[in-house]
Amino acid sequence: MHIYRTHTCAALTEAAVGEKVRISGWINRKRDHGQLVFIDLRDHYGLTQCVADSSDASFAIVEATRLESVVTITGEVVRRSEDTINTSLPTGHIEVRIENFEVQSAADTLPLQVNSDEDSGEETRLRYRYLDLRRGRPHANIMLRAQIIQSIRARMVDQGFTEFQTPILTASSPEGARDFLVPARLHPGKFYALPQAPQQFKQLIMVSGFDRYFQIAPCFRDEDSRADRSPGEFYQLDLEMSFVEQQDVFDAVEPVIRGVFEEFSDKDCGKEWVHIPFAESMLKYGNDKPDLRIPFEISDVTDIFRDSGFSIFAKNIEKGAVVRAVPGPKCGSRAIADRMNSWAQGEGAPGMGYIIYGEGEARGPVAKALGAEKAEDIRLQVGAEDGDAVFFACAEPDAAASLAGRARVKIGQDQNLIDERVFRFAWIVDFPMFEKDEVTGKIDFSHNPFSMPQGGMQALQDMDPLDIKAWQYDLVCNGVELSSGAIRNHLPEVMYKAFEIAGYDNKVVDDKFPAMINAFRFGAPPHGGIAPGIDRMVMLIADEPNIREVILFPMNGKAEDLMMAAPSDVDDSALNELHVRRAPVPKKSG
């Protein structure tokens, strides 16, 4: 007999009755009746009830062993009597009569309760992550993640993609987020960077003549965390394809993503994934990652307020402001409207005007100043009914869109208008190539400097830079940005020109992107790709509100690994070897 186990804790059923077996695992729960004690033994696979009574030699030690101790139990599988069958357990028709009980590893008093469905505090969970991960839901989430990644690999290979590995120690690149740097021992004063994504490598893979690449790629960005953004590192399904247009990328990716969501979730994934131009998304949803489950849209009512009796808005419009209207279904009460107004103030806006529609008339100060006719125009445009409200964001276009967008989400949530049983996907397309920095007025790349401008060189030469669109797209699901991609700019002259518009001369391109700009001189295939976030996909499928729930050993919000105690101090000798010296930590002012 194997020294640890002949079966797992899920394997024993009525078929095994009469067999002498050995199982090992953790004591999940104990029910001590004095002369009779039950143990639920748990392993990765399931639970098996084991039982001993006072006549058994091991009875005392069974009673005395604490929860979560690891034990090996040897004994006979016995059928439970009819009245003691537990139908909620797959192994509930049998139990193991304990003949021998060996403690492999005794557990101290636990810092968190493993057999509870209730989460402990984040700090405790992360510090004792190995205990947290024994619990049902975290354990299942990690298994789900593994299965999803497995499925993605199979689907990608089926579609003719090949998985390659790209370097982890690479060069810092000027664009994007803050880099993690690694001092280069052999090159005093120089640093490697961890890749923010294998962006340049995957393009070079295409130049190398491989046709369809993918990788479950680790990406490193030194950015502050959010609920849907793990600090430091995350994984992307990174992929790139040669000789493709935008729609080819969509056609390759859509079945993979849809397939995975449909395989692992019961939620409806929609018939077709809509394409929404960036500008339309900003107008209707106030952001570039719309939650299409919210059943109403924002509309522009600037013209109705222009030169109107509502002078605050009218004056702002003259100065370039716009007015965006957010419908508030069933929000037609003073209390709700006031709450929205103070919410908006909390968001940094001066407030939110509103009109309440009820009993056939428009009410509130805005309606009064505007007059019944214009209030009715708004009602018709927005599609409001009796009992609804309409809220207004008046500001310069970006700020108005943003506030209206946040208000839309808040109303959707507060009024319970979000259908939790569906995934609503959308491709956001036609991103602008350039944008103007509000503070400096400088024109810069709005998304990815390697994207091909729509219209190519011609567009760069002839058009107002701010009007040029890029072959740049995002995949969005339920208000979460799942993915970002582009058809790349593989033409050196077009690349120089694009960087020139953004204020960088040819030398900058040559210095900062030597690999790409050189490679493109030796025959580069037109290519494009995308990189869906693995963690976010798993988070959506697992229906978890926080990305840490689908990561084995996540860091906390301050990018610390509480379990491993990282980051940590290092010896001076290690620093000396790396030619690195500590700078004094600046004292806090005040």
Next chain:
RNA sequence: GGGGGUGUAGCUCAGUUGGUUAGAGCGCUGGCCUGUCACGCCAGAGGCCGCGGGUUCGAGUCCCGUCACUCCCGCCA
């Protein structure tokens, strides 16, 4: 860097308008219990109420500061 929320037993949380000895469930220790499966019953241990200061006759509760965790803004090609 900024804003919100939270911080009370090992864990999850309650704690009234400021008022006597700060509670519950789980866990832990001891006792009872031979059919439980969130077993039950009895008893017990366990608290710098995050920390520091202030107001007050009196602070878990009010005020100021600070720290930690968390959510959001900034940031995220």
